[in-house]
Amino acid sequence: MTAKILSLNVNGRDETILCDGLTTLQEVLRDQLGLLTSVKDGCTQGGCGSCSVLVDGELWLSCLAPVAALAGRAVMTLEGLKQSAGIAAIQQSFIDNSAAQCGFCTPGMILTVKALLDANPEPSHDEILEALSGNLCRCTGYLPIVEAVKDAAARLSGGADAARASEGREG
Amino acid sequence: MAEYLLPDSLSEATEIIAEHGRALAIVAGGTSAMRCGTCRGKHGRGILCLECPGPRLVSVPNAAFVMGIQRLGLDGVAPANGGLGFGAGLSLSRLQASAPIPALRAAARQVGGPALRNMATVGGNIFERQPYGDVAVVLLALDASLTFAERDGERSQTLAAFYADGAKQGGLLTRIDCAAPDGEVVFLKCGRRRFNSPTVVTVAVCIALDGGKVRRARIALGGAGAHPMRCAAAEELLIGAALDPTSIAAAAAAAADACDPATDVVASEWYRRRMVATYVRRALGEIEQGS
Ligand SMILES: Cc1cc2nc3c(=O)[nH]c(=O)nc-3n(C[C@H](O)[C@H](O)[C@H](O)COP(=O)(O)OP(=O)(O)OC[C@H]3O[C@@H](n4cnc5c(N)ncnc54)[C@H](O)[C@@H]3O)c2cc1C
Numbered sequence: 001m002t003a004k005i006l007s008l009n010v011n012g013r014d015e016t017i018l019c020d021g022l023t024t025l026q027e028v029l030r031d032q033l034g035l036l037t038s039v040k041d042g043c044t045q046g047g048c049g050s051c052s053v054l055v056d057g058e059l060w061l062s063c064l065a066p067v068a069a070l071a072g073r074a075v076m077t078l079e080g081l082k083q084s085a086g087i088a089a090i091q092q093s094f095i096d097n098s099a100a101q102c103g104f105c106t107p108g109m110i111l112t113v114k115a116l117l118d119a120n121p122e123p124s125h126d127e128i129l130e131a132l133s134g135n136l137c138r139c140t141g142y143l144p145i146v147e148a149v150k151d152a153a154a155r156l157s158g159g160a161d162a163a164r165a166s167e168g169r170e171g
Numbered sequence: 172m173a174e175y176l177l178p179d180s181l182s183e184a185t186e187i188i189a190e191h192g193r194a195l196a197i198v199a200g201g202t203s204a205m206r207c208g209t210c211r212g213k214h215g216r217g218i219l220c221l222e223c224p225g226p227r228l229v230s231v232p233n234a235a236f237v238m239g240i241q242r243l244g245l246d247g248v249a250p251a252n253g254g255l256g257f258g259a260g261l262s263l264s265r266l267q268a269s270a271p272i273p274a275l276r277a278a279a280r281q282v283g284g285p286a287l288r289n290m291a292t293v294g295g296n297i298f299e300r301q302p303y304g305d306v307a308v309v310l311l312a313l314d315a316s317l318t319f320a321e322r323d324g325e326r327s328q329t330l331a332a333f334y335a336d337g338a339k340q341g342g343l344l345t346r347i348d349c350a351a352p353d354g355e356v357v358f359l360k361c362g363r364r365r366f367n368s369p370t371v372v373t374v375a376v377c378i379a380l381d382g383g384k385v386r387r388a389r390i391a392l393g394g395a396g397a398h399p400m401r402c403a404a405a406e407e408l409l410i411g412a413a414l415d416p417t418s419i420a421a422a423a424a425a426a427a428d429a430c431d432p433a434t435d436v437v438a439s440e441w442y443r444r445r446m447v448a449t450y451v452r453r454a455l456g457e458i459e460q461g462s
Contacts, residue, residue: 002174002235021175021237024205045206052286058264059286064205066198068175069239115285133366134284 006071010036011080019067026051026062029077038078038107042136049135052108053077059115061134078107086114090152099148101139108135113149121157123149177239184343185322187238196234197343199260200290202283203299245294245345254350255313259294259343263306266293274358274375278309281360284367294344297330302370302394302437309358311391311399312375315349334398354379354387355461357454361446363437370394371438374450378414378458385409390422394438395430395447402426405451414459423452 002020009015010033017028026044029036040050044063051063054076081087090113093099100106109132116123116131123131128149137145173196178184188195198204245260248269255271267279267288282288282296282305296306297317307330315330319342326342333340358375362368373393379386388409390402405422412418432443 004175019175021173021234022205046202046283046287049284049286055289058289060290061202061286064201064287064290066175066201066205066237066239068237069177069198069201069241071177112286130366131285134286 004068006068008067008070009072009074011076012074017067021066021068023067024063025053025055025060025065025067025070025075028067029053029062029075036077036079040104040108042104047136048105048108049112050105050108052111052135054081054111054115057115057118059112078111081111081114086117086156089155090114090117090148093148093152093155094145097144097148097151099140099144105135105137105139109137109145113152116149117153117156122153125150173234173237175237175239177242179242181243181320181343181345182322184238184240184243185320187236188343189322191236194235196237197240198237199240199292199295200262202287202291203295203303240294240343243345246292249346251348252350254348256346256348257293259292259297259345259347261293263288263291263293263296266306272309272313272352272356274312274356275306275309278306278358278360278373278375281305281362281366281368287367293347297333297344297347298338301397301399301433302372302435302443304393304399305358305360305370305373308373308391308393308399309356309375310347310349311401312356312358312377312389313349313352314377314389315347317344318346318348319343320345331401334400338398352377355458357457359450359454359457361450369437372432372443372446372450374447374454376451376454376458378409378455380414380458380462383413383462385412385414385418388422390426390451392426392430392447392451394443395426395432397431400430402429402451404429409455414455414462416459419452419455419459422455423448426451 003018005018007014007016017032029039039062042048042050046061046064053060053062056074090110112135128146176187240260245258247258249256263279263282267276270276296304311330317328317330317333319326354377356377360373361371372395375391377389388406390405393399405425408422408425427444427448430447432440434440
């Protein structure tokens with residue numbers, strides 16, 4: 001039998017999962033743990049960014065991550081982060097700037113923006129383009145998304161410390 | 172179904188390799204090995220999936236065993252003998268943040284997007300199929316050497332010899348080392364867009380000047396043949412010559428002549444050959460300007 005049982009911390013909860021050597025994190029999040037559908041099944045080739053998650057706070061592509069290597073590590077999907085102040089501000093910026101149309105790329109975009117703003121609270125225009133370069137959107141043409149990131153950065157820089165403090169472990 | 176093995180030590184890893192041989196696939200970041208086509212991995216991952224009607228992709232063909240390298244402590248930066256040393260499992264985002272040579276940082280930065288770079292490793296980049304291997308091209312210009320772990324010790328080989336051999340040498344790559352560069356190093360990537368672009372061609376040059384004349388020249392190309400390649404004909408033209416528009420044009424033409432690029436969805440052989448000439452000229456031009 002090649003399947004293995006391992007434990008993985010997902011959105012702050014220890015989960016027991018069943019996987020083989022080539023099972024991806026994306027499959028586990030969507031199919032085994034159920035309903036973590038902010039993690040999209042887009043290209044399965046690392047090309048679209050719609051399956052993005054945070055692994056120990058780093059942005060990863062869940063479609064390319066062999067889950068068996070992640071035993072003991074902490075995975076955060078947008079579901080797990082949505083209560084945090086930082087995420088709420090980014091989401092509101094996306095809404096206010098019409099940065100989402102069909103919404104398929106939006107969860108990956110928001111996690112990418114969170115990773116960007118955590119590392120660089122005041123990104124330049126070019127730094128935003130570079131940070132978003134792994135996330136494809138086929139609706140908006142990117143301009144509203146870039147505007148939303150600038151807006152989110154401005155909203156968060158006002159209360160960045162407070163926002164981070166309220167985020168607890170994933171901040 | 173493939174069994175996943177996550178050894179904790181190099182000796183355990185080399186035992187696993189000796190035991191399973193060809194039935195074993197090593198997966199580092201997985202950004203190449205884990206890709207799949209429209210079958211969603213049913214026919215395999217990282218393989219050329221001939222059964223899939225959609226995009227056909229190339230990675231872990233028929234592997235009964237998959238070995239991860241995450242617990243082998245290969246993700247560090249460990250300079251040896253005053254040179255540069257990188258663990259094979261170092262992520263490209265850490266290379267981008269920490270490499271002491273700007274050309275290496277530039278190459279790492281131009282591989283995929285930020286999420287991909289958090290996962291992808293330097294070692295994986297060396298085994299990457301053309302036109303990829305952007306970081307490997309800089310390492311080739313730095314005359315890097317590879318260290319492989321084996322059951323009864325270590326084996327080293329220059330990166331140039333590894334590619335000249337057809338990149339056939341298997342086994343577990345543990346480190347990549349090179350001497351501190353004597354000379355200027357420039358890396359340029361020709362892509363289709365500014366960020367996160369597939370590679371058309373890449374060029375890395377390392378040039379040492381002495382009294383206005385070229386004392387040492389290493390010119391490495393990516394996307395220009397079956398593997399990243401050194402361009403001896405162009406290097407020989409430069410050595411002993413002044414670095415000026417005439418010698419640069421001759422070297423660029425020699426590189427375009429010597430390379431053997433493929434046609435794929437990113438670019439044609441015709442276009443790549445022209446871009447080899449253009450980017451070799453630009454890279455050498457940057458050194459000329461700076462000297
Ligand atoms: C969307 C996308 C964009 C990309 N863009 C670029 C780009 O612009 N430039 C570029 O150069 N590449 C690019 N790549 C290719 C790839 O991501 C990188 O080359 C990366 O560095 C591969 O590293 P990895 O650790 O993920 O390798 P893996 O996928 O884990 O492994 C790749 C191969 O190397 C072997 N291998 C890995 N580590 C070892 C080791 N220590 N010992 C022995 N064998 C080993 C594996 O067996 C496998 O055959 C891209 C990939 C994707 C999906």
